[in-house]
Amino acid sequence: MPTVTETYIENRDIVQPNDTNNHDTAHGGVVMRLMDEAGAMSAMRHAGETCVTAHVEGIDFAKPVPRGSIAVVESWVYDVGTTSVRVRLKVDKEEPRTGERERTAGSRFTFVAVDEDGRPVEVPRLGVETERDEELRERGLPDSEKTA
Structure with missing residues:
Protein backbone atom coordinates (compact mmCIF):
# COMPACT_ATOMS: atom_id res chain seq x y z
CA MET A 1 0.00 0.00 0.00
CA PRO A 2 1.66 3.26 -1.13
CA THR A 3 1.89 6.07 1.42
CA VAL A 4 1.02 9.73 0.99
CA THR A 5 4.71 10.70 1.24
CA GLU A 6 5.67 8.22 -1.48
CA THR A 7 3.38 10.09 -3.91
CA TYR A 8 4.88 13.53 -3.19
CA ILE A 9 6.48 15.16 -6.24
CA GLU A 10 8.04 18.58 -6.66
CA ASN A 11 8.72 19.67 -10.26
CA ARG A 12 10.47 22.81 -11.43
CA ASP A 13 10.17 24.53 -14.80
CA ILE A 14 11.63 27.86 -15.84
CA VAL A 15 9.09 30.13 -17.52
CA GLN A 16 10.45 30.78 -21.02
CA PRO A 17 9.32 33.50 -23.45
CA ASN A 18 7.17 31.03 -25.44
CA ASP A 19 5.30 30.18 -22.19
CA THR A 20 4.15 33.76 -21.65
CA ASN A 21 1.23 36.03 -22.49
CA ASN A 22 1.11 39.76 -23.36
CA HIS A 23 1.93 40.59 -19.72
CA ASP A 24 5.18 38.58 -19.89
CA THR A 25 3.85 36.09 -17.35
CA ALA A 26 3.06 32.38 -17.72
CA HIS A 27 -0.15 31.62 -19.61
CA GLY A 28 -2.77 30.11 -17.31
CA GLY A 29 -2.89 27.12 -19.66
CA VAL A 30 0.85 26.54 -19.24
CA VAL A 31 0.45 26.52 -15.45
CA MET A 32 -2.50 24.13 -15.79
CA ARG A 33 -0.41 21.79 -17.97
CA LEU A 34 2.39 21.76 -15.40
CA MET A 35 -0.14 20.96 -12.68
CA ASP A 36 -1.76 18.20 -14.74
CA GLU A 37 1.60 16.58 -15.51
CA ALA A 38 2.80 16.62 -11.89
CA GLY A 39 -0.60 15.44 -10.65
CA ALA A 40 -0.61 12.53 -13.09
CA MET A 41 2.86 11.52 -11.90
CA SER A 42 1.70 11.44 -8.26
CA ALA A 43 -1.46 9.51 -9.23
CA MET A 44 0.51 6.96 -11.27
CA ARG A 45 3.06 6.55 -8.50
CA HIS A 46 0.19 5.64 -6.19
CA ALA A 47 -1.87 3.51 -8.57
CA GLY A 48 0.96 1.72 -10.35
CA GLU A 49 -1.13 2.25 -13.49
CA THR A 50 -1.64 4.88 -16.16
CA CYS A 51 -3.89 7.62 -14.80
CA VAL A 52 -6.02 10.08 -16.75
CA THR A 53 -7.51 13.38 -15.63
CA ALA A 54 -11.17 13.04 -14.67
CA HIS A 55 -11.91 16.27 -12.78
CA VAL A 56 -10.26 19.58 -12.01
CA GLU A 57 -11.55 21.53 -9.04
CA GLY A 58 -11.49 25.26 -9.69
CA ILE A 59 -7.95 26.55 -10.02
CA ASP A 60 -7.18 29.62 -7.97
CA PHE A 61 -4.61 31.83 -9.70
CA ALA A 62 -3.48 34.13 -6.89
CA LYS A 63 -0.43 35.69 -8.55
CA PRO A 64 1.30 35.54 -11.94
CA VAL A 65 4.54 33.68 -12.65
CA PRO A 66 6.83 36.11 -14.52
CA ARG A 67 9.09 35.11 -17.42
CA GLY A 68 12.43 33.93 -16.07
CA SER A 69 10.93 32.73 -12.79
CA ILE A 70 10.77 29.09 -11.87
CA ALA A 71 7.34 27.50 -11.52
CA VAL A 72 7.52 24.98 -8.67
CA VAL A 73 4.65 22.49 -8.69
CA GLU A 74 4.04 20.34 -5.61
CA SER A 75 1.67 17.40 -5.89
CA TRP A 76 0.67 14.49 -3.69
CA VAL A 77 -2.17 12.00 -3.30
CA TYR A 78 -4.37 12.76 -0.30
CA ASP A 79 -7.34 10.45 -0.91
CA VAL A 80 -8.44 7.55 -3.13
CA GLY A 81 -11.66 5.91 -4.25
CA THR A 82 -12.15 2.55 -5.95
CA THR A 83 -10.56 3.62 -9.26
CA SER A 84 -9.91 7.31 -8.57
CA VAL A 85 -6.98 9.15 -7.06
CA ARG A 86 -7.36 12.65 -5.58
CA VAL A 87 -4.27 14.86 -5.84
CA ARG A 88 -3.52 18.20 -4.18
CA LEU A 89 -1.52 20.66 -6.28
CA LYS A 90 0.22 23.86 -5.28
CA VAL A 91 2.26 26.18 -7.50
CA ASP A 92 4.88 28.66 -6.32
CA LYS A 93 6.97 31.10 -8.26
CA GLU A 94 10.60 30.83 -7.30
CA GLU A 95 13.28 33.46 -7.83
CA PRO A 96 16.12 31.53 -9.52
CA ARG A 97 18.94 33.53 -7.90
CA THR A 98 17.68 33.46 -4.31
CA GLY A 99 15.24 30.56 -4.06
CA GLU A 100 12.63 32.89 -2.56
CA ARG A 101 9.16 31.41 -3.13
CA GLU A 102 5.62 32.77 -3.24
CA ARG A 103 2.35 30.85 -3.74
CA THR A 104 0.73 31.53 -7.12
CA ALA A 105 -1.92 28.83 -7.69
CA GLY A 106 -3.57 25.78 -6.22
CA SER A 107 -6.16 23.12 -6.97
CA PRO A 120 -10.91 1.93 -15.12
CA VAL A 121 -8.99 -0.34 -12.76
CA GLU A 122 -8.93 -0.50 -8.96
CA VAL A 123 -6.28 1.41 -7.04
CA PRO A 124 -4.69 0.43 -3.72
CA ARG A 125 -5.72 2.01 -0.45
CA LEU A 126 -3.69 5.02 0.65
CA GLY A 127 -1.28 4.48 3.53
CA VAL A 128 -0.95 7.10 6.25
CA GLU A 129 1.88 5.79 8.43
CA THR A 130 4.04 8.73 9.46
CA GLU A 131 3.58 12.27 10.75
CA ARG A 132 4.62 13.53 7.29
CA ASP A 133 1.90 11.36 5.69
CA GLU A 134 -0.71 12.78 8.07
CA GLU A 135 0.46 16.38 7.55
CA LEU A 136 0.34 16.09 3.75
CA ARG A 137 -3.03 14.35 3.86
CA GLU A 138 -4.47 17.13 6.05
CA ARG A 139 -2.98 19.82 3.76
CA GLY A 140 -4.67 18.12 0.81
CA LEU A 141 -8.16 17.80 2.23
CA PRO A 142 -10.72 20.50 1.50
CA ASP A 143 -11.61 22.43 4.65
CA SER A 144 -15.00 20.69 4.78
CA GLU A 145 -13.28 17.29 5.18
CA LYS A 146 -10.61 18.23 7.75
CA THR A 147 -10.76 16.91 11.28
CA ALA A 148 -11.51 19.44 13.99
Missing part, protein backbone atom coordinates in the same frame (compact mmCIF):
# COMPACT_ATOMS: atom_id res chain seq x y z
CA ARG A 108 -7.24 19.54 -6.48
CA PHE A 109 -7.39 17.14 -9.45
CA THR A 110 -9.01 13.73 -9.65
CA PHE A 111 -7.41 11.06 -11.84
CA VAL A 112 -8.73 7.64 -12.80
CA ALA A 113 -6.45 4.62 -13.16
CA VAL A 114 -6.94 2.82 -16.48
CA ASP A 115 -5.68 -0.35 -18.17
CA GLU A 116 -4.23 -0.65 -21.68
CA ASP A 117 -7.75 -0.51 -23.14
CA GLY A 118 -8.65 2.64 -21.20
CA ARG A 119 -10.97 0.85 -18.78
Whole structure:
Protein backbone atom coordinates (compact mmCIF):
# COMPACT_ATOMS: atom_id res chain seq x y z
CA MET A 1 0.00 0.00 0.00
CA PRO A 2 1.66 3.26 -1.13
CA THR A 3 1.89 6.07 1.42
CA VAL A 4 1.02 9.73 0.99
CA THR A 5 4.71 10.70 1.24
CA GLU A 6 5.67 8.22 -1.48
CA THR A 7 3.38 10.09 -3.91
CA TYR A 8 4.88 13.53 -3.19
CA ILE A 9 6.48 15.16 -6.24
CA GLU A 10 8.04 18.58 -6.66
CA ASN A 11 8.72 19.67 -10.26
CA ARG A 12 10.47 22.81 -11.43
CA ASP A 13 10.17 24.53 -14.80
CA ILE A 14 11.63 27.86 -15.84
CA VAL A 15 9.09 30.13 -17.52
CA GLN A 16 10.45 30.78 -21.02
CA PRO A 17 9.32 33.50 -23.45
CA ASN A 18 7.17 31.03 -25.44
CA ASP A 19 5.30 30.18 -22.19
CA THR A 20 4.15 33.76 -21.65
CA ASN A 21 1.23 36.03 -22.49
CA ASN A 22 1.11 39.76 -23.36
CA HIS A 23 1.93 40.59 -19.72
CA ASP A 24 5.18 38.58 -19.89
CA THR A 25 3.85 36.09 -17.35
CA ALA A 26 3.06 32.38 -17.72
CA HIS A 27 -0.15 31.62 -19.61
CA GLY A 28 -2.77 30.11 -17.31
CA GLY A 29 -2.89 27.12 -19.66
CA VAL A 30 0.85 26.54 -19.24
CA VAL A 31 0.45 26.52 -15.45
CA MET A 32 -2.50 24.13 -15.79
CA ARG A 33 -0.41 21.79 -17.97
CA LEU A 34 2.39 21.76 -15.40
CA MET A 35 -0.14 20.96 -12.68
CA ASP A 36 -1.76 18.20 -14.74
CA GLU A 37 1.60 16.58 -15.51
CA ALA A 38 2.80 16.62 -11.89
CA GLY A 39 -0.60 15.44 -10.65
CA ALA A 40 -0.61 12.53 -13.09
CA MET A 41 2.86 11.52 -11.90
CA SER A 42 1.70 11.44 -8.26
CA ALA A 43 -1.46 9.51 -9.23
CA MET A 44 0.51 6.96 -11.27
CA ARG A 45 3.06 6.55 -8.50
CA HIS A 46 0.19 5.64 -6.19
CA ALA A 47 -1.87 3.51 -8.57
CA GLY A 48 0.96 1.72 -10.35
CA GLU A 49 -1.13 2.25 -13.49
CA THR A 50 -1.64 4.88 -16.16
CA CYS A 51 -3.89 7.62 -14.80
CA VAL A 52 -6.02 10.08 -16.75
CA THR A 53 -7.51 13.38 -15.63
CA ALA A 54 -11.17 13.04 -14.67
CA HIS A 55 -11.91 16.27 -12.78
CA VAL A 56 -10.26 19.58 -12.01
CA GLU A 57 -11.55 21.53 -9.04
CA GLY A 58 -11.49 25.26 -9.69
CA ILE A 59 -7.95 26.55 -10.02
CA ASP A 60 -7.18 29.62 -7.97
CA PHE A 61 -4.61 31.83 -9.70
CA ALA A 62 -3.48 34.13 -6.89
CA LYS A 63 -0.43 35.69 -8.55
CA PRO A 64 1.30 35.54 -11.94
CA VAL A 65 4.54 33.68 -12.65
CA PRO A 66 6.83 36.11 -14.52
CA ARG A 67 9.09 35.11 -17.42
CA GLY A 68 12.43 33.93 -16.07
CA SER A 69 10.93 32.73 -12.79
CA ILE A 70 10.77 29.09 -11.87
CA ALA A 71 7.34 27.50 -11.52
CA VAL A 72 7.52 24.98 -8.67
CA VAL A 73 4.65 22.49 -8.69
CA GLU A 74 4.04 20.34 -5.61
CA SER A 75 1.67 17.40 -5.89
CA TRP A 76 0.67 14.49 -3.69
CA VAL A 77 -2.17 12.00 -3.30
CA TYR A 78 -4.37 12.76 -0.30
CA ASP A 79 -7.34 10.45 -0.91
CA VAL A 80 -8.44 7.55 -3.13
CA GLY A 81 -11.66 5.91 -4.25
CA THR A 82 -12.15 2.55 -5.95
CA THR A 83 -10.56 3.62 -9.26
CA SER A 84 -9.91 7.31 -8.57
CA VAL A 85 -6.98 9.15 -7.06
CA ARG A 86 -7.36 12.65 -5.58
CA VAL A 87 -4.27 14.86 -5.84
CA ARG A 88 -3.52 18.20 -4.18
CA LEU A 89 -1.52 20.66 -6.28
CA LYS A 90 0.22 23.86 -5.28
CA VAL A 91 2.26 26.18 -7.50
CA ASP A 92 4.88 28.66 -6.32
CA LYS A 93 6.97 31.10 -8.26
CA GLU A 94 10.60 30.83 -7.30
CA GLU A 95 13.28 33.46 -7.83
CA PRO A 96 16.12 31.53 -9.52
CA ARG A 97 18.94 33.53 -7.90
CA THR A 98 17.68 33.46 -4.31
CA GLY A 99 15.24 30.56 -4.06
CA GLU A 100 12.63 32.89 -2.56
CA ARG A 101 9.16 31.41 -3.13
CA GLU A 102 5.62 32.77 -3.24
CA ARG A 103 2.35 30.85 -3.74
CA THR A 104 0.73 31.53 -7.12
CA ALA A 105 -1.92 28.83 -7.69
CA GLY A 106 -3.57 25.78 -6.22
CA SER A 107 -6.16 23.12 -6.97
CA ARG A 108 -7.24 19.54 -6.48
CA PHE A 109 -7.39 17.14 -9.45
CA THR A 110 -9.01 13.73 -9.65
CA PHE A 111 -7.41 11.06 -11.84
CA VAL A 112 -8.73 7.64 -12.80
CA ALA A 113 -6.45 4.62 -13.16
CA VAL A 114 -6.94 2.82 -16.48
CA ASP A 115 -5.68 -0.35 -18.17
CA GLU A 116 -4.23 -0.65 -21.68
CA ASP A 117 -7.75 -0.51 -23.14
CA GLY A 118 -8.65 2.64 -21.20
CA ARG A 119 -10.97 0.85 -18.78
CA PRO A 120 -10.91 1.93 -15.12
CA VAL A 121 -8.99 -0.34 -12.76
CA GLU A 122 -8.93 -0.50 -8.96
CA VAL A 123 -6.28 1.41 -7.04
CA PRO A 124 -4.69 0.43 -3.72
CA ARG A 125 -5.72 2.01 -0.45
CA LEU A 126 -3.69 5.02 0.65
CA GLY A 127 -1.28 4.48 3.53
CA VAL A 128 -0.95 7.10 6.25
CA GLU A 129 1.88 5.79 8.43
CA THR A 130 4.04 8.73 9.46
CA GLU A 131 3.58 12.27 10.75
CA ARG A 132 4.62 13.53 7.29
CA ASP A 133 1.90 11.36 5.69
CA GLU A 134 -0.71 12.78 8.07
CA GLU A 135 0.46 16.38 7.55
CA LEU A 136 0.34 16.09 3.75
CA ARG A 137 -3.03 14.35 3.86
CA GLU A 138 -4.47 17.13 6.05
CA ARG A 139 -2.98 19.82 3.76
CA GLY A 140 -4.67 18.12 0.81
CA LEU A 141 -8.16 17.80 2.23
CA PRO A 142 -10.72 20.50 1.50
CA ASP A 143 -11.61 22.43 4.65
CA SER A 144 -15.00 20.69 4.78
CA GLU A 145 -13.28 17.29 5.18
CA LYS A 146 -10.61 18.23 7.75
CA THR A 147 -10.76 16.91 11.28
CA ALA A 148 -11.51 19.44 13.99
